[in-house]
Amino acid sequence: MVLFFGIHDVCAEDFITKMEYAKMLYSNPRGIGCNKCHGEKGEGSIISEYTHKGKKVVISAPNITAVSKENFFKALTVQHKIMPTYFLTTQEMDSLHYYVSSEVKK
Numbered sequence: 001m002v003l004f005f006g007i008h009d010v011c012a013e014d015f016i017t018k019m020e021y022a023k024m025l026y027s028n029p030r031g032i033g034c035n036k037c038h039g040e041k042g043e044g045s046i047i048s049e050y051t052h053k054g055k056k057v058v059i060s061a062p063n064i065t066a067v068s069k070e071n072f073f074k075a076l077t078v079q080h081k082i083m084p085t086y087f088l089t090t091q092e093m094d095s096l097h098y099y100v101s102s103e104v105k106k
């Protein structure tokens with residue numbers, strides 16, 4: 001029995017850390033990765049630049065490292081023009097928020 005619990009702990013708890021899981025989810029959230037638009041750590045990035053009628057147009061995704069949890073959840077549950085709609089669980093959104101905001105603390 002002691003052996004059983006030992007193995008169980010290693011596999012279920014310690015196999016990947018909360019941070020590793022959150023990072024994985026960020027680049028593969030059942031849909032286009034957040035990193036593709038918001039940058040590897042949520043710092044934001046330019047998605048595309050083009051010229052329309054002689055004017056330069058820049059499409060960018062904002063920095064999301066300092067968004068409150070409330071606004072973060074809101075952004076992931078409403079429809080956007082550029083950002084796709086995701087169908088994430090509360091736990092997944094929590095994990096994503098943890099990932100981008102914990103990067104800022106380093």
Ligand code: HEC
Pocket residue numbers: 026029032033034035036037038047060061062063064067071072073075076080081082083084086096
């Ligand atoms: C195709 C590009 C694209 C992808 C992929 C994308 N986003 Fe966005 N996101 C945007 C753009 C553009 C905005 C700002 C305009 C808007 O709200 O639509 C935005 C806005 C946001 C905001 C609101 C920021 C604020 O200041 O309130 C959050 C939070 C966010 N995204 C998180 C995510 C997360 C988490 C993912 C992955 C599950 C993701 N986004 C995937 C383009 C993207």
